[in-house]
Amino acid sequence: MTISKGEVEQFFERYAQAFRDGLEGTLAEEFFRSLFSTQYIAAGPKGVMAGDNDHTFVERISKxxxxxxxxxxKAVTVSGIEMHSIDETHCLVHVGWSSEFEKDGRRIDVPFTNVYLLEQNDxxxxVFGWITGDEVQLLKDNGLL
Structure with a gap:
């Protein structure tokens, strides 16, 4: 059965909740790990890496x-989803995010987009892969680093 946009939207609402839990320091390891495949690939400005969805992965994410x-x-929310089917069990998803920061008593909203590769099993x-932009530069541009 082909992956529906509704399924993807529900998935990223759960993903956003895991992110909020992480920000609050209440990240449930098993819930978080359930969002990712047993192995993953990640790409960004510093290159490409592969890894395992294990306890070490959760430790890195928690840091x-x-x-x-x-x-x-302070918060992160999904601002938009653009889904592209690859086949019946895989899709590529551009997710727009809005991240809310507080600095020096003022709110700073930082929008960004990441690309995710999803698989559907059982x-x-x-998530089996993701691609991010230059987060460090984005945070510097917004006076957060």
């Missing part, structure tokens, strides 16, 4: 959430 908290990230969607 990332700690960094976001330190620079004032009726469950999972």
């Amino acid at each position: 990332g959430y700690e960094h976001y908290r330190q620079i004032g990230n 009726g469950m969607l999972k």
